[in-house]
Amino acid sequence: PDKLLHTEEAYIKRLHLLDQVFCTKLTESGIPQDVITGIFSNISSIYCFHDKFLLPELKTRITGEWDSNPRIGDILQKLAPFMKMYGEYVKNFDRAMDLVNTWNQRSSQFKSVVQNIQKQDVCGNLTLQHHMLEPVQRIPRYEMLLKDYLKKLPDEALDRKDAEKALELISTAANHSNAAIRKMEKMHKLLEVYERLGGEEDIVNPANELIKEGLIKKMSAKNGTAQDRYLYLFNNMVLYCVPKLRLMGQKFSVRERIDIAGMEVQENVKHNLPFTFAIIGKQRSLELQAR
Structure with missing residues (x-):
């Protein structure tokens, strides 16, 4: 459970960076709203859900109530209906990547806002595209953490039934994410090469492998x-x-x-x-x- 909590906290920082920093600053700089939506999709809803709902519930349970109520399956089951939000984000991802590349080349305003944020410590030397991958990778991460948790859970544990149900629901969504991730891992590799080449060559394109x-x-x-x-x-x-x-x-x-x-x-x-x-x-x- 601690691992789940720590990764959730780190994940929310990334969501905050995407929604409250990149998205907000680009909007303030006058980039057209349809471009912003095309790039960030429904990241605000995803951020809001984790920040206002999932993290507080996990925190209360894991740090405050664990001795009397050692379970997380019931909380993670509530995640299931929100998987649709992730489906939407994942589906839009290719288009979002294309838009970032296009606007980086087309608009010096866009490029300079993004570069200024990327230089900040909070970005950890990673590009906007790198951070945009996070929500796509998060669902399979829940699946992994849950499998790990279930392995260590005694058969008679109260949480087993809920945790198994949560895993079932999350695995379905993770399959969609994984298909997108395979596609994106290729993109990720291209991004890494692009960064190593100092952005000299425009190689970030789904056709390149x-x-x-x-x-x-x-x-x-x-x-x-x-x-x-x-x-x-x-x-x-x-x-x-x-x-x-x-x-x-x-x-x-x-x-x-x-x-x-x-x-x-x-x-x-x-x-x-x-x-x-x-x-x-x-x-x-x-x-x-x-x-």
Whole structure:
């Protein structure tokens, strides 16, 4: 139960950040209301439900009444009708991501408000998109916490029946969330890459899928020396990057974006060296050595 309470408190801070900080500041800065709704969907209702209802109930029960009434199943069952709110949020998520990307590029006002908030400690070096994932990931988290709780619960415990019922209700909603999460985990990966590249490349797009990434050596055609480089292989392109020596923020700079369409790969281009290959693309050709 303590874990449930701690994660709930942390989650509410994220909801507060989304609703009371990002959403409020963007509204105040004059971003059109339909865009705000398109991005934040029903986050206000979700925040209100957790802040005014679920957290206070859990807190009272876990910190105040646990000795006389050790159960949480009855409270979590009440969560079930509110799962519809989450369904709505999850369904809107792709569109919300697209809107954030579009407005980041289109509006300097939007971009600067978002960047200013992202610089604050409360954001923990994470982007708006990163925080927007939280509500989607929360329902499967309840499912996990409940399963864990039930495992440790004695068979004859008073709470077993309620907790099992709550799990059943939450699992149904978690399935919807999980399908969306799988889609979003791909987006999440893309976001991480986007951040590592310092926002240089517009890669956050559901059509892009990260397949593999890793360090590589670039063979110099002139003198045969090798330099450290980094490759990102997507379903539709290769990003050829140079490492940046920074502790925070941008890790790589993109030197070349090579389309997969029309690209050729030749193996063992340098017979005297192991694991060498060449990428021959429309934009550029490279001789590389895997580590």
